[in-house]
Amino acid sequence: MRSWHIALNIIKRxxxxxxxxxxSIIIPVAVISVITSLFGTININDFTTVTYANLDQGSIGNxxxxxxxxxxxxxxxxxxxxxxxxxxxx
Numbered sequence: 001m002r003s004w005h006i007a008l009n010i011i012k013r014x015x016x017x018x019x020x021x022x023x024s025i026i027i028p029v030a031v032i033s034v035i036t037s038l039f040g041t042i043n044i045n046d047f048t049t050v051t052y053a054n055l056d057q058g059s060i061g062n063x064x065x066x067x068x069x070x071x072x073x074x075x076x077x078x079x080x081x082x083x084x085x086x087x088x089x090x
Contacts, residue, residue: 047075051085054078 014020050068054061068074079085 047073049075049077051077051079051089053081053085055081 014024052061052065054065065076068076
């Protein structure tokens with residue numbers, strides 16, 4: 001219980017000042033926002049290719065494939081074994 005009080009007091013002391021708030025909250029948020037806006041492009045028309053091998057044809061595997069298919073953001077390619085799936089990896 002004492003560790004919670006110590007941690008809370010450290011947080012209050014750090015974020016309680018203007019300098020602490022700026023260096024702990026504002027600057028990291030600004031840096032992450034700038035990096036994301038520069039390098040984080042999202043292409044909605046971009047499909048991710050997923051190769052799968054449902055060797056046992058079980059219900060869980062079929063359910064997972066159906067769910068991935070329903071999302072529409074994956075290009076699913078079925079392979080027959082481990083060697084074929086290794087060929088599909090870049």
